Amino acid sequence: MKPSKPAETQTATLAEIAREAGVSAPTVSKVLNGRADVAPATRTRVEELLRAHGYRRRRAEASRSPLIDLVFHELESAWALEVIRGVENVARAAGLSVVLSESAGRLTPGRTWADQVAARRPHGVVLVLSGLDEPQRALLTSRSIPFVVMDPAGDPGPDVPSIGATNWQGGLAATRHLLELGHTRIGAISGPSRMMCSRARIDGYRAALETAGLPADPSLVAAGDFHHDSGYRLGLELLGRPDRPTAVFAGNDLQALGLYEAARELGLRIPEDLSVVGFDDLPVARWVGPPLTTVRQPLTEMAEAAARLVLELGAEREERATRVELATSLVVRSSTDVSPALRR
Amino acid sequence: MKPSKPAETQTATLAEIAREAGVSAPTVSKVLNGRADVAPATRTRVEELLRAHGYRRRRAEASRSPLIDLVFHELESAWALEVIRGVENVARAAGLSVVLSESAGRLTPGRTWADQVAARRPHGVVLVLSGLDEPQRALLTSRSIPFVVMDPAGDPGPDVPSIGATNWQGGLAATRHLLELGHTRIGAISGPSRMMCSRARIDGYRAALETAGLPADPSLVAAGDFHHDSGYRLGLELLGRPDRPTAVFAGNDLQALGLYEAARELGLRIPEDLSVVGFDDLPVARWVGPPLTTVRQPLTEMAEAAARLVLELGAEREERATRVELATSLVVRSSTDVSPALRR
Numbered sequence: 001m002k003p004s005k006p007a008e009t010q011t012a013t014l015a016e017i018a019r020e021a022g023v024s025a026p027t028v029s030k031v032l033n034g035r036a037d038v039a040p041a042t043r044t045r046v047e048e049l050l051r052a053h054g055y056r057r058r059r060a061e062a063s064r065s066p067l068i069d070l071v072f073h074e075l076e077s078a079w080a081l082e083v084i085r086g087v088e089n090v091a092r093a094a095g096l097s098v099v100l101s102e103s104a105g106r107l108t109p110g111r112t113w114a115d116q117v118a119a120r121r122p123h124g125v126v127l128v129l130s131g132l133d134e135p136q137r138a139l140l141t142s143r144s145i146p147f148v149v150m151d152p153a154g155d156p157g158p159d160v161p162s163i164g165a166t167n168w169q170g171g172l173a174a175t176r177h178l179l180e181l182g183h184t185r186i187g188a189i190s191g192p193s194r195m196m197c198s199r200a201r202i203d204g205y206r207a208a209l210e211t212a213g214l215p216a217d218p219s220l221v222a223a224g225d226f227h228h229d230s231g232y233r234l235g236l237e238l239l240g241r242p243d244r245p246t247a248v249f250a251g252n253d254l255q256a257l258g259l260y261e262a263a264r265e266l267g268l269r270i271p272e273d274l275s276v277v278g279f280d281d282l283p284v285a286r287w288v289g290p291p292l293t294t295v296r297q298p299l300t301e302m303a304e305a306a307a308r309l310v311l312e313l314g315a316e317r318e319e320r321a322t323r324v325e326l327a328t329s330l331v332v333r334s335s336t337d338v339s340p341a342l343r344r
Numbered sequence: 345m346k347p348s349k350p351a352e353t354q355t356a357t358l359a360e361i362a363r364e365a366g367v368s369a370p371t372v373s374k375v376l377n378g379r380a381d382v383a384p385a386t387r388t389r390v391e392e393l394l395r396a397h398g399y400r401r402r403r404a405e406a407s408r409s410p411l412i413d414l415v416f417h418e419l420e421s422a423w424a425l426e427v428i429r430g431v432e433n434v435a436r437a438a439g440l441s442v443v444l445s446e447s448a449g450r451l452t453p454g455r456t457w458a459d460q461v462a463a464r465r466p467h468g469v470v471l472v473l474s475g476l477d478e479p480q481r482a483l484l485t486s487r488s489i490p491f492v493v494m495d496p497a498g499d500p501g502p503d504v505p506s507i508g509a510t511n512w513q514g515g516l517a518a519t520r521h522l523l524e525l526g527h528t529r530i531g532a533i534s535g536p537s538r539m540m541c542s543r544a545r546i547d548g549y550r551a552a553l554e555t556a557g558l559p560a561d562p563s564l565v566a567a568g569d570f571h572h573d574s575g576y577r578l579g580l581e582l583l584g585r586p587d588r589p590t591a592v593f594a595g596n597d598l599q600a601l602g603l604y605e606a607a608r609e610l611g612l613r614i615p616e617d618l619s620v621v622g623f624d625d626l627p628v629a630r631w632v633g634p635p636l637t638t639v640r641q642p643l644t645e646m647a648e649a650a651a652r653l654v655l656e657l658g659a660e661r662e663e664r665a666t667r668v669e670l671a672t673s674l675v676v677r678s679s680t681d682v683s684p685a686l687r688r
Contacts, residue, residue, distance in 0.1 A: 065464070066460065066463075066464075067443070067464075070444075075425060075428060075429050075432065078425075078627070080425055080428075081419060081422075081424055081425050084419060084424075084428075084444065085419050088419060088444065088445070088446055092445075092446070095456075097443045097444075097445055097460060097464070098443065098444045098445065099411070099441045099442065099443050099444075100414075100428065100432065100441075100442045100443075100444045101432070101436075101441055101442065102432055102436070112439075116410065116441060119410075120409070120410075120411075120441070228627075228630075228631055254631070257628075257631040257632075258631070260631075260633055261631070261633065264633050264634075283422070283572075284601075284628050284631075286572075287572055287598075287601040287602070287604075287605065287628075287632075288601075288631075288632055288633070289604055289605065289608050289632070289633055290608075
């Protein structure tokens with residue numbers, strides 16, 4: 001039997017899906033509940049029909065486990081712990097437990113993961129990655145499991161509820177701070193350019209330079225990958241130039257630490273010879289020598305907001321796309337100082 | 345009805361428990377499955393009888409969710425992420441998901457937590473804290489849910505399966521390294537003395553000094569709490585003395601970083617004026633200036649071992665108490681150098 005065309009509004013009931021699939025209504029129900037005792041071929045057919053009809057379980061039908069799913073693109077991220085803590089705070093207050101998983105280097109979690117989520121029926125899913133592909137979204141939607149994307153690496157699209165931070169403002173504030181200290185040759189080491197957050201930070205950096213009347217020198221901007229090693233490697237290149245910058249805005253704190261190492265290796269003192277600003281304000285930013293001036297991204301609060309939003313969405317009848325950006329703020333410590341030119 | 349005396353071996357069946365509690369067998373079954381539709385008083389009575397009889401569910405009866413529970417004493421620990429990653433690795437390979445919770449500053453997780461675990465029936469529980477109290481243990485045992493304690497803060501007792509690291513050997517290796525560099529005044533900043541792991545590290549430190557024929561000077565050993573701030577504060581005290589040590593073994597990497605800050609503040613150079621050894625080998629140890637010599641504790645491997653052990657225990661018919669200690673190893677970087685006395 002061929003699936004009918006996607007319905008514009010949800011019209012198909014569970015009974016209609018069952019009839020179209022040639023199975024009983026309890027069988028469709030079993031598929032929705034992730035039960036194992038359904039033949040794979042039947043299961044696939046029912047899933048296809050659910051997707052084709054844009055079937056969405058009524059809230060009242062959806063029995064839920066006291067769980068929130070939290071999915072990371074990679075648990076390597078040094079800030080993962082801040083995020084976990086935020087989701088954990090909200091979950092505990094709501095009497096829920098957090099199920100943690102990692103999509104292991106793929107930008108969308110695997111199909112198996114979506115099946116597992118459908119089977120365990122959490123209150124919602126917080127994704128710390130770019131998002132879900134269409135079949136995964138359909139799978140969650142058909143089970144009435146809401147999801148929220150936190151700190152999207154790419155553009156999550158206008159119809160996806162998401163929580164971010166004001167990355168552009170952060171880049172602007174970091175660079176203005178350096179300009180106020182009299183720096184005129186200001187370099188930048190960015191995160192990967194496919195990630196919207198790193199683009200936004202660098203755009204803020206450029207806006208600060210341009211509004212100060214300084215043309216941005218493209219050769220002073222190096223594209224890295226948010227890891228310590230890229231800060232080190234690109235730092236050696238930037239600082240090894242005869243016309244090296246006197247200040248560098250790093251894409252995140254880890255890159256800033258890599259830059260510290262490059263400066264040490266080249267015998268440059270921070271902040272006397274080089275000012276450095278990071279991004280994130282991980283705990284380590286306070287502990288390094290000198291303590292790092294950085295743009296604070298409120299990761300725990302962002303994760304709390306994402307978890308609260310996903311619970312709100314679960315309590316509402318209608319879908320709703322929300323984009324919230326929490327404010328970043330500059331934290332001035334000891335890695336920035338007035339330009340060497342002004343001290344001469 | 346009064347509970348009978350604890351049985352020496354499990355003799356009571358579910359039917360007997362039901363008879364003694366004056367309820368039906370399905371009601372006992374509901375309690376075991378964490379179902380909400382049982383009157384609280386009934387529930388308490390059944391729980392008491394289950395505990396009094398040392399009831400243990402037969403494996404075949406225990407239907408399980410595809411979950412492993414991972415419980416932290418506190419998610420503040422900078423090494424929590426390494427542990428999460430290890431449990432996640434084993435869970436993923438076994439097709440299971442990880443439920444994360446925090447006992448929020450209490451050394452044993454709250455009663456509510458134990459109820460939630462009993463209701464969700466995971467394959468097992470990995471505890472990153474001192475352990476469970478007796479009622480919690482009875483609750484898990486009666487549901488046939490195995491547990492393993494990782495890196496116990498206190499002594500988990502001989503009948504609790506646990507995974508640790510060779511802390512004593514680590515303290516010995518760290519201190520021997522400093523002795524080989526010619527240091528004779530070697531201080532130590534320890535973790536909290538109620539935690540067995542910090543005692544073991546300091547005992548290893550003392551053993552190295554004594555076998556080298558150097559009497560340990562108790563005034564050079566300061567008791568801290570594993571946080572950055574205690575390393576800084578106790579570091580200022582130790583290094584402010586006229587007869588300051590030329591080397592310090594810190595209880596962990598965070599304390600070592602606090603010590604770095606104290607040294608900077610006092611104008612002491614690392615490693616020229618002061619050698620520092622840490623413990624853990626967190627990623628940050630490689631990134632600080634100078635990169636930190638430290639004792640590597642294989643946290644991810646320990647967490648993997650704990651998760652594997654808990655799955656093994658779940659597959660076995662008999663309880664089994666196992667204590668495994670994984671080896672620590674010294675990682676020499678740039679924060680240690682020959683004693684200033686030898687360089688003069």
